[in-house]
Amino acid sequence: MALSKVANKQEVQVRAQELTMIQAINDGLKTMLEKDAKVLLLGEDIGKNGGVFRATDGLQNKFGEKRVIDTPLSEAGFVGAAVGMALNGLKPVVEIQFLGFVYPAFEQIATHVTRMRTRTLGYYSMPMVIRAPYGAGVRSPEIHSDSVEALFVHLPGIKVVCPSTPYDAKGLLIASIADPDPVLFLEPMRLYRGKRQEVPAHDYRIELGKGEIILQGEDVTIFAWGAMMPIAMEAAELMKEERISCEVIDLRTLYPLDKAIIADSVQKTGRVVIIHEGHETGGVGSEIVSVIMETSFLYLRAPIEKVTGFDVPVPLFALEHAYLPTTERVTEAIQKVYSF
Amino acid sequence: MREKYPLLQIMDQEGKWLDESKREVLSEEKVKQFYYHMLRIRTYDQKGVALQRQGRIGTYVPFAGQEAAQVGSALALGNEDWMFPTYRDHGASLTFGADLDRMLLHWNGRIEGCLPSREKKIMPASIPIATHLPHATGVAMAEEYKGTRNAAIAYFGDGATSEGDFHEGINIASVFKAPVVFFNQNNGYAISLPVEKQMNSETIVQKSAAYGIPGIRVDGMDAFAVYFAVSEALERARTGKGPTLIEAVTMRFGAHTTADDPSKYRDQDEINRIRDEVDPLLRMEKHMKYRGIWKPAWRGSLEAGIQEELETAIKCMETYEQPDVSAMFDHVFAEPTWTIEKQKQHILSMGGSS
Numbered sequence: 001m002a003l004s005k006v007a008n009k010q011e012v013q014v015r016a017q018e019l020t021m022i023q024a025i026n027d028g029l030k031t032m033l034e035k036d037a038k039v040l041l042l043g044e045d046i047g048k049n050g051g052v053f054r055a056t057d058g059l060q061n062k063f064g065e066k067r068v069i070d071t072p073l074s075e076a077g078f079v080g081a082a083v084g085m086a087l088n089g090l091k092p093v094v095e096i097q098f099l100g101f102v103y104p105a106f107e108q109i110a111t112h113v114t115r116m117r118t119r120t121l122g123y124y125s126m127p128m129v130i131r132a133p134y135g136a137g138v139r140s141p142e143i144h145s146d147s148v149e150a151l152f153v154h155l156p157g158i159k160v161v162c163p164s165t166p167y168d169a170k171g172l173l174i175a176s177i178a179d180p181d182p183v184l185f186l187e188p189m190r191l192y193r194g195k196r197q198e199v200p201a202h203d204y205r206i207e208l209g210k211g212e213i214i215l216q217g218e219d220v221t222i223f224a225w226g227a228m229m230p231i232a233m234e235a236a237e238l239m240k241e242e243r244i245s246c247e248v249i250d251l252r253t254l255y256p257l258d259k260a261i262i263a264d265s266v267q268k269t270g271r272v273v274i275i276h277e278g279h280e281t282g283g284v285g286s287e288i289v290s291v292i293m294e295t296s297f298l299y300l301r302a303p304i305e306k307v308t309g310f311d312v313p314v315p316l317f318a319l320e321h322a323y324l325p326t327t328e329r330v331t332e333a334i335q336k337v338y339s340f
Numbered sequence: 341m342r343e344k345y346p347l348l349q350i351m352d353q354e355g356k357w358l359d360e361s362k363r364e365v366l367s368e369e370k371v372k373q374f375y376y377h378m379l380r381i382r383t384y385d386q387k388g389v390a391l392q393r394q395g396r397i398g399t400y401v402p403f404a405g406q407e408a409a410q411v412g413s414a415l416a417l418g419n420e421d422w423m424f425p426t427y428r429d430h431g432a433s434l435t436f437g438a439d440l441d442r443m444l445l446h447w448n449g450r451i452e453g454c455l456p457s458r459e460k461k462i463m464p465a466s467i468p469i470a471t472h473l474p475h476a477t478g479v480a481m482a483e484e485y486k487g488t489r490n491a492a493i494a495y496f497g498d499g500a501t502s503e504g505d506f507h508e509g510i511n512i513a514s515v516f517k518a519p520v521v522f523f524n525q526n527n528g529y530a531i532s533l534p535v536e537k538q539m540n541s542e543t544i545v546q547k548s549a550a551y552g553i554p555g556i557r558v559d560g561m562d563a564f565a566v567y568f569a570v571s572e573a574l575e576r577a578r579t580g581k582g583p584t585l586i587e588a589v590t591m592r593f594g595a596h597t598t599a600d601d602p603s604k605y606r607d608q609d610e611i612n613r614i615r616d617e618v619d620p621l622l623r624m625e626k627h628m629k630y631r632g633i634w635k636p637a638w639r640g641s642l643e644a645g646i647q648e649e650l651e652t653a654i655k656c657m658e659t660y661e662q663p664d665v666s667a668m669f670d671h672v673f674a675e676p677t678w679t680i681e682k683q684k685q686h687i688l689s690m691g692g693s694s
Contacts, residue, residue, distance in 0.1 A: 108471060
């Protein structure tokens, strides 16, 4: 019994690889292309070029031009074509080169992708994933750095997912492709080539709608996701020196939010800091505040603090670090809620 | 451009042959089928306007004048083909096999009216202009991927050609040689805007050249010509030769919708004056008389049957079970999310809609 357990563990270790997030995403796509002939990929420069970030590197070679499709430069067109493919029983995974380029396809998403199931009372569904690198901090050109997850969280009919680690990226991506409904899969480009992590080679899934406690703590809860996770962790570490114990939660899915993990943590700590790089007004942080008010109002010991991007267009990269939440801004917020 | 894309016609305005080579295909039985469907959707259309005026349905979108374009195109389709109509193409949908009772439910504000036909792959009408052209392209690419001979047809008006999705849908289809037919009904007006102000091109069909695909300009008041144009395009699609753009030149006799007053932007008296001359049903009737296959009693019996069918469907619409508030929540996702479930339970605890 004990021996076979060891053997299994060794086997898993042999098969698992140390991957970056971009490699884990590639691996997730490959896993699903192998598993399900209905899965196909569409996007700009994803075939021969393997994607501008190499998320689809080598996949066209392996699976052919019919399954890894280099589309014309036409976001509305290929998201619309993906709607047709999904109507016809396929599972398209669409790459939007940068989230800031999703706007031409917004009409398709708002009027068709998110409504097809409702309009046909479930007769047709849209099992589609729209992948998009998002966020600032990598000195990208103008418009390449947007973080507008809130626009999609607001739209009924689409789930919004955002991993912060290679392991989660693969598990959430596979779960998103397997999901019967449309998913916007946001990839923090700042973390694409960050820390490597052991990623199993097999098919594994992380349930959508579930956050994860990354650091247990008692005094202040920090909610974050995607590219803000390293900032949250760094701030929590710094606070240890001041004997403030932070609980850090990676929400991972932005719609639907993990109500239980939010409520449980807030009811324990009574103090909350929310971090996101999207604009403050109407941002997902406001929705988290709303969940807290609904579930945990009487447990609060201080007003909730949000550390977010500002209500300004994401600046060109010379100023992007002034726009983005920093560890300093987060520690200031933690001290504020702690000393209230 | 009109010389480069000459107007395809099979019969003239008097119903006489311009291309008699089609006589054999257009047997008496076939011609009667054309006439039956045109009369059926014309009667339905008149009923739709009347029902709206009586307050028995919501805003209605009439298509009188476009019967030949809609029937001719729909009759060319194969059973397994996909249809992507707009809100003015319910004549085509009904001809292809949409369910009349559901069609009326749609005009009465019921989501059940969006359900695809029980038999055919007819999509719910696309409301945002031109957005369904890329869908037809994608469906067609999927048929090709599956290795079938099925095709898709997308309907759209002259105004749609100014939208980005018109370009993107056709461009992608042309690049991948998708088996799809882009069927334009140029009825001269996008609500109030005449086609001359919609575009600087002399024709719509000439836009096909920009995508390197064939284009056919067809007399949209000649159901036979439309039928052959669409059949030719479908054959091309089924044999791996890619998409075709068809411009059917037609007329909208009435208003944009029952909420629209066309006298604000065009001389409606002029339309009414020429209406009989160009009416596609009258042209078909003339053709049948010319061939000696017209029998007034036959038409009478057709009309009686259609009226009965309509009355049954209207009764079905008006006695349809009341809408269930739950249904609004139950089909957003396969499994309702907690926010939707919470909202549903709250409204239900307050007694639903009332």
